[in-house]
Structures are given as C-alpha cells and as structure tokens.
Amino acid sequence: MSAWFLAFATLLLLSLAGALWRIWRGPEPADRMMAAQLVGTGGVGVVLLLAAASDWQMLDVALVLALLAAFAAIAFVKAQSVDGSGDPEEDPVSPAAGTDPTTIQPGRAPDAR
Amino acid sequence: MIDGTASDIAATGFDLVLAAMILGAGLFAVTVRDLFGAVVFFIVYGVFVALAWLRLGALDVALTEAALGAGLTGVLLIGAVARLGRRTGTQGTDALSRRSAFSVRSVSQIATMLVSAAVSVALGWAFLSLSDSDGLRAGVAANLDASGVSNPVTAVLINFRGWDTLLESIVLLAALIGLWSLWRDDDWGRRPGLRQHARADGVLAMFGRLLPPFGLLFGVYMVWVGSSLPGGAFQGGTVLAAVWLLMMMAGLMPPPMVTSARIRAVLIAGPLVFLSVGIIGAFAGGFLGLPPAYAKPLILMIEAALTLSIAATLALLVLGPPGGPAMPSGPGDAP
Numbered sequence: 346m347s348a349w350f351l352a353f354a355t356l357l358l359l360s361l362a363g364a365l366w367r368i369w370r371g372p373e374p375a376d377r378m379m380a381a382q383l384v385g386t387g388g389v390g391v392v393l394l395l396a397a398a399s400d401w402q403m404l405d406v407a408l409v410l411a412l413l414a415a416f417a418a419i420a421f422v423k424a425q426s427v428d429g430s431g432d433p434e435e436d437p438v439s440p441a442a443g444t445d446p447t448t449i450q451p452g453r454a455p456d457a458r
Numbered sequence: 459m460i461d462g463t464a465s466d467i468a469a470t471g472f473d474l475v476l477a478a479m480i481l482g483a484g485l486f487a488v489t490v491r492d493l494f495g496a497v498v499f500f501i502v503y504g505v506f507v508a509l510a511w512l513r514l515g516a517l518d519v520a521l522t523e524a525a526l527g528a529g530l531t532g533v534l535l536i537g538a539v540a541r542l543g544r545r546t547g548t549q550g551t552d553a554l555s556r557r558s559a560f561s562v563r564s565v566s567q568i569a570t571m572l573v574s575a576a577v578s579v580a581l582g583w584a585f586l587s588l589s590d591s592d593g594l595r596a597g598v599a600a601n602l603d604a605s606g607v608s609n610p611v612t613a614v615l616i617n618f619r620g621w622d623t624l625l626e627s628i629v630l631l632a633a634l635i636g637l638w639s640l641w642r643d644d645d646w647g648r649r650p651g652l653r654q655h656a657r658a659d660g661v662l663a664m665f666g667r668l669l670p671p672f673g674l675l676f677g678v679y680m681v682w683v684g685s686s687l688p689g690g691a692f693q694g695g696t697v698l699a700a701v702w703l704l705m706m707m708a709g710l711m712p713p714p715m716v717t718s719a720r721i722r723a724v725l726i727a728g729p730l731v732f733l734s735v736g737i738i739g740a741f742a743g744g745f746l747g748l749p750p751a752y753a754k755p756l757i758l759m760i761e762a763a764l765t766l767s768i769a770a771t772l773a774l775l776v777l778g779p780p781g782g783p784a785m786p787s788g789p790g791d792a793p
Binding site for chain 1: 464465467468469471472475476479482483486490492494495498499501502505506508509512513517520521524525528529530532533536537539540651652653654655656657660661662663665669672673676680683687688689693696697700703704707709781
C-alpha cells in the first residue's frame with residue numbers, strides 16, 4: 346500500500362514542476378505568487394501522502410504548511426497596495442492623503458509613548 | 459517481499475524527483491532575472507526542503523523548515539523587495555553609478571559563485587568522508603530516561619546540550635538589538651514596521667480574525683507535544699509569531715512600542731528563565747544540569763518562556779524599522 350502512496354506523492358510532486366515553470370515565466374508577480382501558493386497546497390498533499398506511507402506524525406508538518414503557506418500571499422497583497430501597507434479592497438485614497446490613509450485604528454496616535 | 463521491493467522502488471523514484479525539484483528551485487532562484495521571482499523560488503525551495511527533511515526522518519527539522527523557510531522568511535523577503543522597489547522608484551538611478559556598479563557587481567557575483575562552489579565541494583567531501591557511525595544516537599537513547607522528556611531532540615536541545623540552545627536564544631536577541639541600533643534617531647519611539655491598515659469588513663481583516671485562534675492553538679500544541687513527539691519552542695514560537703504578524707498586517711492591532719517595558723520583558727523572558735534555571739542548577743550540581751526528578755517541569759517551563767521570547771523576537775525582526783515618511787507630531791494634523 347505504501348508503494349501506491351509514494352507513487353501518487355511522486356505524481357503530485359511532478360505536477361508542481363508546472364508551478365516552477367510558471368514562476369520562471371511570470372510574467373506578472375501575481376502569476377508567480379499564485380504558483381508559489383500552488384506549491385504550498387501541493388506540498389500539503391505530498392506531506393499527507395508521505396504520512397500515510399510512513400509515519401502519521403508527519404501530519405503536523407502538513408498543518409504548519411497549511412497554516413503558514415498563505416502568509417506569503419498576504420505579504421504580497423499588502424506589498425501591492427498603494428502605500429505598501431494597505432489592502433487592495435480599501436477605497437482608493439487620494440494621492441495627497443497618501444500619508445494618512447483611512448485606517449481601522451481610529452484615534453491611535455502613532456507617536457504616543 | 460514483493461510489496462517491500464515495490465515501495466523501495468517508489469521511494470527511490472520519489473527521492474529522485476524531489477532532489478531534481480530542490481535543485482531546480484535552487485538553480486532558478488539564483489538565475490532568474492526578476493528579484494521577486496527569486497524570492498518566490500526561495501519560498502518554493504523551502505517547501506521542497508521540508509519534504510526532503512521528512513524523507514530523511516528529521517521531523518523536527520522539517521517542522522522548522524516549513525514554518526521558517528516556507529512561512530516567515532517569505533513574508534520578510536517579500537516585504538524587503540517591496541520596500542526596495544519603493545525606495546529605488548522614488549530616488550531614481552544615476553546612470554554613471556549604475557555602470558560602475560555593474561562591473562563591481564559582476565566581479566562580486568563571480569566571487570560569490572566561486573565561494574559557494576568551494577563550500578559545496580567541501581561539504582560534499584566532508585559528507586562522503588564521514589565514517590559510517592551512528593553518532594551520539596546510542597548515547598542519547600541510553601540516557602533519555604534521565605532527561606525528563608521522551609523526544610530525543612528536545613532532550614538534546616534543552617537538557618544534554620542546553621548550553622547551545624541558551625546561546626542561540628541570546629543570539630536571536632542580539633540580532634534584534636542589532637536591528638534596533640540601525641534605526642534612525644527620529645524613528646526611535648515610533649512603532650516598528652509600516653503603518654498597517656486594511657478595510658474593516660474586507661477579506662484581509664476577516665482572515666486576520668479567522669486564522670489566529672487556530673494558529674494560537676497549534677502553536678501551543680507544538681510546544682506541549684515537543685516533550686514527547688517532534689515539535690518544540692522554536693516551531694511553536696514561529697507559528698505564534700506568524701499569527702501575531704497576521705493580526706498586525708490585517709490592521710487589527712498596532713505593532714508594539716519597542717520602548718515598552720512589557721514587550722522587553724517578553725523578549726528577555728526565555729533567556730532569563732533558561733539562565734536562572736542553569737544558575738540554580740550550578741548550586742545543585744552543574745551549570746544547566748537538570749535534576750532528573752524535576753527535569754520535565756523545568757523543561758516545560760524553559761520551553762514556555764523561550765516560545766514567548768522567540769515569537770516576539772521573530773515578529774519584531776520581520777516588522778523591521780518604522781517605514782514611510784516621519785509621522786506628524788500629533789494625531790490628526792497630517793498634511
């Protein structure tokens with residue numbers, strides 16, 4: 346049985362070569378990021394198959410990957426926003442107000458000690 | 459017998475494909491022209507290397523690699539590329555300095571390649587010339603009962619070679635102090651990192667509210683399970699750091715003031731507890747020696763304190779110095 350699990354893990358791993366090609370080609374940063382997310386998801390699948398083939402304790406690694414693989418995408422989305430720390434879903438802020446965009450921490454004095 | 463051979467063949471096939479993917483991701487990461495592409499290849503490389511550690515049976519290392527290589531380092535590097543682009547975009551580039559920088563760059567690239575190749579050859583030679591021994595595995599297994607925990611990796615990290623782990627936790631702290639010392643004087647007293655904000659009812663804020671409970675649970679689980687199974691303070695601390703960063707990136711909480719006494723207490727808690735236990739141990743027998751009768755509660759106490767310190771240190775390292783223009787002196791009087 347474990348041979349089958351390993352064989353399917355190999356197939357899944359081979360499918361991630363497509364993601365590598367997409368990261369190489371791009372052309373947009375978003376294409377590259379989505380390919381990295383694919384590798385994260387595919388990695389979770391490979392870990393699950395490895396766990397079934399050898400040691401169920403490996404599930405913890407799958408959990409870590411599932412939990413943390415999305416963080417790079419969040420950092421990417423934040424970096425794509427106007428001032429690098431916003432959220433593309435926010436209402437567009439006028440360029441003049443670029444230093445004081447709408448924030449959901451109202452009344453927080455940035456320099457308060 | 460048949461099944462055994464089949465799974466051997468399947469395992470070899472998997473390992474070959476995995477090795478090719480690791481080499482490919484590494485090679486692409488250094489050859490791709492696009493800086494952001496290199497960062498993405500590095501993240502992907504982390505996932506593949508975590509799989510390789512799994513195949514080698516090093517679950518503790520696989521956990522760390524998955525949390526750091528594929529998780530937190532990606533956040534750090536993507537933020538760095540974004541800041542770099544913003545900075546060069548506003549300052550513009552001088553054609554002359556660029557041309558002179560080019561030759562310097564190609565020389566340094568060749569030098570880096572040669573040094574890397576030399577290190578690789580030396581490592582390969584060292585690996586191939588290793589004698590076929592079990593290392594300290596038998597010694598650790600024989601003394602595992604006295605360590606207070608049943609995970610040999612935790613036994614080595616906190617008990618048998620506690621000295622190394624203590625110094626590592628202090629190195630982490632030193633790295634943060636080094637980062638802080640690079641801040642501009644004007645920035646001291648501002649919150650670290652960029653000023654994060656997000657749409658209050660958007661996807662990002664929702665994600666920032668949804669994920670942290672699971673992350674907190676998993677981080678604590680990771681530390682607790684470390685005494686008997688793969689896991690431990692570093693893995694748990696990394697997960698907690700990521701969760702904290704997520705809440706800050708979603709604009710749900712502001713980054714901590716680096717001048718606050720509370721955050722500094724958390725930062726030094728781990729090394730302090732570790733060192734205190736070690737000094738008390740020095741009176742009872744040997745420095746950093748844990749008496750077998752109390753070893754388990756002591757190890758859990760050290761791990762809990764270390765987890766908090768590691769989480770806070772990693773999060774503050776990723777946040778970096780305050781970004782953007784200097785803030786106005788008071789609230790509400792932005793230009």
